[in-house]
Amino acid sequence: MSFAFAVIIPSRYGASRLPGKPLLEIGGETLIQHVYRAANKSQADEVIIATDDDRIEDTARSFGAAVIMTDREHVSGTDRIAEVARIKNYADDMIVVNVQGDEYGLPEAQIDQLAQALNGNPDKAMATLCERIEEPQEIQNPNVVKVVRDINNTAIYFSRSCIPWSENKAAQHEENSTVYRHIGIYAYRAGFLKQFSELPVSAIEKTERLEQLRALYNGFKIHVEEACAPGGIGIDTEDDLQRARALHSSG
Numbered sequence: 249m250s251f252a253f254a255v256i257i258p259s260r261y262g263a264s265r266l267p268g269k270p271l272l273e274i275g276g277e278t279l280i281q282h283v284y285r286a287a288n289k290s291q292a293d294e295v296i297i298a299t300d301d302d303r304i305e306d307t308a309r310s311f312g313a314a315v316i317m318t319d320r321e322h323v324s325g326t327d328r329i330a331e332v333a334r335i336k337n338y339a340d341d342m343i344v345v346n347v348q349g350d351e352y353g354l355p356e357a358q359i360d361q362l363a364q365a366l367n368g369n370p371d372k373a374m375a376t377l378c379e380r381i382e383e384p385q386e387i388q389n390p391n392v393v394k395v396v397r398d399i400n401n402t403a404i405y406f407s408r409s410c411i412p413w414s415e416n417k418a419a420q421h422e423e424n425s426t427v428y429r430h431i432g433i434y435a436y437r438a439g440f441l442k443q444f445s446e447l448p449v450s451a452i453e454k455t456e457r458l459e460q461l462r463a464l465y466n467g468f469k470i471h472v473e474e475a476c477a478p479g480g481i482g483i484d485t486e487d488d489l490q491r492a493r494a495l496h497s498s499g
Contacts, residue, residue: 251343253363253435255292256332257283258325259308259349261301265391265484270304270349272489275496279483280304280349284313286480287347289356292363297349298332323449324459326434330445333438340439343367348432352492353480358433361476366435372402373468375435376460377475378428386429391484393430393458395472403470406430406458430472431479434460440468 259270259280266272270280280297287295297308300320308315316335322328329346338344343363347354358377366375378395386392390408398404405411412426436444450465452458463470481492 249291249360249363251363251367252293253291253343253345253367254336254338255287255290255295255345255347255359256329257287257295257297257347257349258328259297259299259301259304260328261299261304263350263484266486266489269483269489270299271307272483274352274489274492278307279352279492280308281311282352283347283349283354284308284311286351286354286356287359290345290359290363292345292359296332296336298328300328324462326436326441326459326462327445329436330441333441338438340437340442342438344436344438344441346434346436348482350483351432351480352483353495354433355477355480357477358431358475358479361473362433362435365471365473366437369471371469372471373436373440374460374463375471375473376403377431377433377479378472379431379475379479381427381429387427391482391488393432395428395430397428397472401472403460403464403472405464406456406460408456408458428474429479431475432482 261268263269271278296314298316298318300318305315316332318328318331345363387410394411395406396404396411447466450462453461483489
């Protein structure tokens with residue numbers, strides 16, 4: 249890379265749908281260790297786990313990770329990352345990639361792509377990735393976040409509902425080439441993170457439970473690229489965990 253960037257992995261213990269998931273094991277290793285290893289394969293200059301839980305801190309340090317303890321009251325992973333950016337005193341133009349602590353099997357190529365995408369779009373506050381939905385059942389699954397972009401690859405909206413919506417429900421699966429799954433990793437500049445953490449939580453962010461909507465609501469642009477490689481599995485439910493374990497067992 250011709251520029252420096254950091255990866256920060258926000259990780260908390262008390263997820264409502266799957267409590268303690270960073271420490272759940274897949275193939276004999278915790279989920280957070282799998283995510284940290286993938287991030288370390290990227291071209292990032294440093295990788296940091298940001299948590300508010302002593303159990304996660306102890307586990308992360310046991311496999312050699314850099315850890316920064318953060319406030320327990322953050323409402324989103326981005327707010328947690330903003331605190332780390334302040335602690336590290338990053339320059340405003342420093343690129344920070346948010347690799348969520350529940351993305352099992354995330355390819356390092358996506359991390360590098362994301363950093364490059366933001367670096368190449370100086371008019372955007374954030375960048376993220378998406379991929380076409382191939383499985384019909386994912387279209388109506390609220391745990392699969394969807395995104396719609398404009399002609400310039402700028403996000404129009406993110407939702408847990410199906411967007412774009414089709415009147416012809418029977419043919420919805422045949423139209424899935426127009427439905428994209430949002431891959432939950434982000435890149436920001438440190439200067440924007442300071443702004444983001446000072447913005448009030450918007451009504452649409454509360455309703456959808458999607459932190460990126462705070463940026464859109466306040467007029468910031470998010471660049472969205474189609475991922476260069478297939479994504480991993482976002483671990484939100486017990487079913488997701490079992491899919492990841494089966495995938496790991498199959499080699």
